[in-house]
Amino acid sequence: MMVSEVGSYWQERLSNMSETESKAWDTVGIVTYSNSRQQADELYSEWAQKYDSDLDTLKYETPQNLVTELLKYIDNTPSTKVLDVAAGTGKCGEVFKKLGFKGIMDAIEINGAMLEIAKRKSLYRNHTEMGVYPDKSIPIVDGLYDAAVCAGSFGPHHLAPGCVAPISHTLRQGGVTIFSCRATPQATEYRDLLENEIDKLEKAGMIARIEVKEMTHYAVKCRETGNSMMSKVYVYHRL
Structure with missing residues (x-):
């Protein structure tokens, strides 16, 4: 299709x-x-x-929302390292730059065409073409990053719910991850599975909740929701 x-x-x-x-x-x-x-x-x-x-x-606001939230919880220094997971064309990287982030950003993205667009923007130190899977570790040194951001990619046939674990393993102790999932009726089943995976990681002592809330995903009114589309935003830190 x-x-x-x-x-x-x-x-x-x-x-x-x-x-x-x-x-x-x-x-x-x-x-x-x-x-x-x-x-x-x-x-x-x-x-x-x-x-x-x-x-x-469509006034896609999730990158702006996630980066703004994340910067509340991490240091903005030249040595601060952030991993942009499923970075797409680099929309989160653009927000980091706009907000004056001083640190280092690396991007991983499964789609080569999207990653090529991100490369042209000169936002990231490294651009790695790869997918993220629940049953595989991300080939990055455990605990390398101070933070990880993933905007809009947790959903069916995109990132599986179990991908929270390998993303969390890239963080140092105390490192923060922020990610989102559509808060629509159509996404309910997937969102329940995602939250079950998060609960498992919390009970295992791997991550702890900082904040969970709804924020605007697309500001333009859409027929799927009858209004602006919202996302549920998850903020956790690694224990």
Whole structure:
């Protein structure tokens, strides 16, 4: 399935949108509800050149929200190291730069086309093309980073709920991770699985909760929610 092949489900729900917004929602919808991780990767490759402009059209606020929150809990020094997981085109990196972050940022991203866009922005020290999986360690020295951020990638056929563990292993003791998941009815089943995984890590003494709250994901009103789309934002530190 190509991004341009949008079914009647989305056409009906986008009938009241502006043409620009409708086209952006077409793409977001078909990628979000892809049938497999492989298909999602193929769709992102097709979407890469328009990704930033489409998400700007929909007022994608999660990168701004997550980075702003994260900076409350970490030092802003030249030696502070942050890992951007599923970095995409570098939208979190752009926010870090805009907010005057002085530290080091590394990016990992499974999709080469998206990562190439991020490289052109000269935001990160390292750009690693790789996926994150529940049953595999991220090939990074355990405890290397002071923080990890993951914006909008916890969802079906994207990052599995069990990916919280390998991401947490990249953090030093006391290091902070912040990530998000859509707070929509359609995401309820996935979100429950994610929170079960988080509970397991808490009970195992690996991470502890700092804060969990809802924040705006897309500010533009969407037919899926009838209003702005929200995300649930999770902030934890490694024990």
